[in-house]
Amino acid sequence: MGIVLAGFLLGLIGSMHCAGMCGPIAINLPLRGNTFSEKLISGILYNLGRTLMYGIMGAIFGLLGKGLYLLGIQQWVSIIMGSVMILSVILPAIFKSLKLLQFDFFSGILRSAIQKLFKVRSYKGLFFIGMLNSLLPCGLVYVAIIGAIATGNIFYGSLYLILFGLGTLPMMLTISLIGNAITTNVRNIFNKIIPYLVVLIGFLFILRGLCLGIPYLSPSKENLEMSIMKKSNQNEKNETDDTHSCCHPKR
Numbered sequence: 001m002g003i004v005l006a007g008f009l010l011g012l013i014g015s016m017h018c019a020g021m022c023g024p025i026a027i028n029l030p031l032r033g034n035t036f037s038e039k040l041i042s043g044i045l046y047n048l049g050r051t052l053m054y055g056i057m058g059a060i061f062g063l064l065g066k067g068l069y070l071l072g073i074q075q076w077v078s079i080i081m082g083s084v085m086i087l088s089v090i091l092p093a094i095f096k097s098l099k100l101l102q103f104d105f106f107s108g109i110l111r112s113a114i115q116k117l118f119k120v121r122s123y124k125g126l127f128f129i130g131m132l133n134s135l136l137p138c139g140l141v142y143v144a145i146i147g148a149i150a151t152g153n154i155f156y157g158s159l160y161l162i163l164f165g166l167g168t169l170p171m172m173l174t175i176s177l178i179g180n181a182i183t184t185n186v187r188n189i190f191n192k193i194i195p196y197l198v199v200l201i202g203f204l205f206i207l208r209g210l211c212l213g214i215p216y217l218s219p220s221k222e223n224l225e226m227s228i229m230k231k232s233n234q235n236e237k238n239e240t241d242d243t244h245s246c247c248h249p250k251r
Contacts (some may be wrong), residue, residue, distance in 0.1 A: 007160040011167020016190030049130025051165030062157015081150035082205030
């Protein structure tokens with residue numbers, strides 16, 4: 001669970017990065033209504049849309065991590081994902097040169113769709129702007145996705161990215177309500193902290209994969225496997241119960 005909470009910390013500190021990258025969209029949101037409460041609801045819906053899409057992405061990449069776990073390489077996945085996080089900070093030039101990660105064609109389609117939704121001043125439109133916004137290329141989101149894969153679990157992968165989204169919510173909501181209230185100097189200070197945070201989270205994933213028997217941080221291999229299997233079995237049991245609930249109603 002400590003690893004999952006790292007997603008919230010990444011979002012909270014990294015939201016200063018979001019202020020620079022997605023700030024223009026947040027500042028110019030077509031918020032509905034004239035009162036503060038109406039604008040607040042509009043801003044919350046936009047951010048809930050972002051967070052929901054993050055959760056969906058987390059479930060997808062958590063499923064990928066679970067597939068790697070079933071191959072018997074969960075420990076190595078955690079170590080490799082943690083190493084990639086650290087390398088993305090130490091060797092940024094290499095990662096920036098990966099033009100495939102820019103998805104220019106895909107992001108162009110997303111931006112076009114967002115511009116169309118800007119013309120529709122509705123709560124539903126704001127929610128979908130948030131969902132589409134979360135799909136735009138972003139290095140910080142890539143780091144969060146790596147974390148979701150390393151959880152090796154659909155539930156925890158989704159929770160990791162949901163908490164990441166909630167961590168960015170205070171900053172993004174503030175920007176959408178009162179404009180660019182955070183000065184460039186303050187953003188620069190937090191942007192300098194982000195690489196250290198990414199390295200710290202990377203080390204946490206490496207520790208987790210090493211299975212050193214440290215409670216919460218690096219559980220033993222047996223405890224790690226037992227925890228993941230327990231959660232997987234519980235999810236399967238819940239799905240089975242939901243499927244047969246109509247055949248066996250509660251009395």
